[in-house]
Amino acid sequence: MLFDLPILSTLIWTPIIGGLLVLLAGERWARVVALLVSVLTFVLSISLYTQFDVTTAAMQFGELKSWIPSFNIFYQLGVDGISMPLIILTTFTTVLVVLSAWEVIKKKPEQYLAAFLIMEGVMVGVFSALDAILFYVFWEAMLIPMFLIIGVWGGPRRVYATIKFFLYTFLGSVLMLVALIYMSIKADGSFSLLGFHSLPLSLHEQLYIFAAFLLAFAVKVPMWPVHTWLPDAHVEAPTGGSVILAAIMLKIGGYGFLRFSLPITPDASNELDWLIILMSLVAVVYIGFVALVQTDMKKLIAYSSIAHMGFATLGFFLVFSIIDNTGSWREAALGMEGGLVQMISHGFISAAMFLCVGVIYDRMHSRNIADYGGVVNTMPIFAAFMVFFSMANAGLPGTSGFVGEFMVILNSFKANFWIAFLAATTLILGAAYTLWMVKRVLYGEVANDNVAALKDVTAREFLILGLLAIAVLFFGIYPGPLTEVMHASVEHLLQHVSIQKY
């Protein structure tokens, strides 16, 4: 078939060119073309998994072309066990987003779908770029389609939300650019990411660079206290926007910590790991309580996303205290892989939760929990899905939501009892905010005439939720394949960060 094509470039440019085709296809054919493009991209991306070599931590499927020779900037791509699953998550989620927009988006659907396809290509670019400038270009380019998606198809306060979203994330990333340029000067003009990894930097330099990265990635994840853009953005975003935002864009922050902060500034990470751990635990506990009192379903899920992403960052930064306690970096693999599994799993579950809200929002045009009640009476199939995904959100074993949290909590005990203690509060808080919402929305007598008039899920909605349910269940029952691809890369990274750089 297309085996001799460079697979990563194909995955980046197929959806981008496809997006332009969708624009040309016009309103009538836009959906079909978009679906074809997204399915094609997804199918192509599967070969990343099937041809992936799990025994090596080296970058695979590499591509290298000169791009801006006068500045030593290359078009350099490649993936390892950390980025590969995230790329497949991206291509999978995009298919669902295209499906979810099918009948729902009435206003300029071709532009809406094109924005998502272009977004997909750019996000794959972020995960596969190995040149700092190329990464930065993709990183910033990502903001544009999302800015449009929220700004054009969003809710009533979309302007405030988009400006907040844009400025917040932009503010973080500008300092990252400064850090990248500084390092390139130190590295004799090279922008190679792998070169940066081995670049010797003094602790002093590392601390500044770490701070710049932290701001960029913490906003993206988002970590407390730079998280307040997320609830606003989610509430105003259309369903598809929320799905991509929660499932993929947040992961890019977590990915940044693994690709930049930890390997480039390991000693600064060692100095400041308490800060990240503290911020992650605040995300789990504080945000858990905040989620409890939300009255808007989307806001509740947005806050729950922040809490769940806290597990990812927590898992990544446990390594230094574990080395202190046990003397071995190998012991930290469970936590870091747990963080990664959590990111993938959260991609499925948050997408599913936002899609669930989308399903009833399309019918009732309200996100307010108080406007619902007794939905199970009129939409039993939908209710079954929502209870299932809520349980996954609450980390029930047998669903993917359990795996990452389980791994991180087990591993954090090795770092410190109290870290594990605070992290484990998610068992109670996560169940409390999710199931309390389920109780108020789904259960009880039919609350009002609007609920009484609800129709159960259509075949299209059933397909979307069903696919996600299969993914959530599969990785809950058998997460082995997922952790298998990560081992080599995670071990390589852990070993790398355990060695002092100066």
Place this chain on the structure above:
Amino acid sequence: MQSIYLAIPLAPLLGAMIAGFFGWKIGRTASHIAAITGVAVAFVLSVIVFKHIVIDAAEPFNGTVYTWMVSNGINFQIGFLIDKLTAVMLIVVTFVSLMVHIYTIGYMHDDPGYQRFFSYIALFTFSMLMLVMSNNFLQLFFGWEAVGLVSYLLIGFWYKKPTAIYANLKAFLVNRVGDFGFLLGIAAVLMYTGSLDYAEVFKQAPSLSGRTMEIFDGHAWSILTVTCILLFIGAMGKSAQVPLHVWLPDSMEGPTPISALIHAATMVTAGIFMVARMSPLFELTETALSFVLVIGATTALFMGFLGLVQNDIKRVVAYSTLSQLGYMTVALGVSAYSAGIFHLMTHAFFKALLFLGAGAVIIAMHHEQDMRKMGGLRKYMPITWITSLIGSLALIGTPGFAGFYSKDAIIVAVRESSLAGAGYAYMAVLIGVFITALYSFRMYFMVFHGKERMDDHTREHLHECSKVVTVPLILLAIPSVIAGAIFVDQMAFGGFFGSAIVVDESHRIATEVTHHFDSWWGLILHSFADYPVYLAAGGVFTAWFLYMKRPDLPDMIQQRFALVHKVLVNKYGFDRFNEIVFAGGSRLLGGMFWRVGDEKLIDGLVVNGSAKSIGWFSSIARRFQSGYLYHYAFVMIIGLLLLLTWIVFR
């Protein structure tokens, strides 16, 4: 045998999937056939396993089904450990489950959620089997949470009922508090032994005794004590021990068959099973055992008191379950694990019987559960009456009945124990015997004897239930009588469980008393020389006197001791306390974090604040760009002047 082991949990799972996914299409009968077949297959296979492991005394099986995940060199596996402990649990779970499945055909006959119900209870059976068959902590936790999930779904089965959906949320969250401790316990196990497999963990456990960890700086605590208490917190949630017992009485909002299956016979005993399974760990730490003992004794006694003031027939049985779970926990505390499991087994039979009997009464009374509106039912429902009487006699420990042997074994073990707290526990379990007899026969007399207090319409329609209801009652009544005599020799005092349960030399109370008795009838004779049998008889007599002879007395006592009565009716205030402090406090805290932390400080002060300050700064800076040439010229001249001044005078 391995394929049999695998088929045991999978058969009910298949039944659950057929009833759940295709129930709407294949209809009610096909759905219940699917579910019942699944459970029946599991039961038959369990009997084969029981014969293989217990009667033929085969070596325990310990094997992997598949590797769930590998990380950090640790194999996280799904696997089975089939020893005598598992074999007994398999029989108990599948037998009671099968009875409840059959009974459900009658009980849920008119319910629109018929297929869904069968799907849930078959799924429950699967989860419970995974729990008891596990050979590692991961699968244990999986089964643990899965039974919690099904319990949540079943308590809230009638999702229109506000009390039911309140109760299921409460049950799930309280259980999660227990799981919180449980998970930390598992994390401690993994940290200190590097494995989650029982065999490996138990092998390494002795090397941990004497080692300490510091949770608070400067306080060295024994690793094993901390680990075991954390694990036991999980058991406290699932097996409803004080103070995590609050969910169990409310769980009675669910349909009665699941109260029998989940909230009496099987799921709530998972905690007991777990601690017995962990006996190699608990045996190494007396502090944890004392903790277990005191919690169990408190539950056994104080939850029994609450049974005295309930008027809802199901709630009486529910408090009786709490109290009996306390007895089992007490047994664990004094290292009489096998007596605990023995009581677990007999209790499963007679408590399921009592619940199903109560359910039969509820059907006959048209879903009336208030005992004050019953009375004299023995005439109308002879089978229910007799079987309930058998259940009650077994519960109070009448010599010869199943409950007698298991409860007596526990009481003897507590008496002989020298563990800290054993004195308190002995008092608690003795008084508990009297209380148990009192509330059980209060219920029995109020329901089956005395004046008929129901309205005429109900009375006219009173009749015995159909066969699908009465046959399970009879089938459960049989082991409620004989199971004790059959197994007492081995289970209560002997080494029935072999290597499955480890008891430290210094804790071998149970075996010391063994040689006093040689047979089941010897025990009956001997019982008349001890307190419990007289306490039980006293309880029955008191109940008869108060509710048959002088029915005016209870009201008088209630008025005389109004304060005590109020405390009991309010269940010692646990619910109110939790509602105000935990539920209310969390909402208050969440609201504060949100409104003050997020909206005022972060968003208001920092985010929008910086936007505002930039706006303010620009409004100042704007004045310098007035557009008037003479402003610019003036600034230039002043600037030049200042510059020259600086150059000249520096």
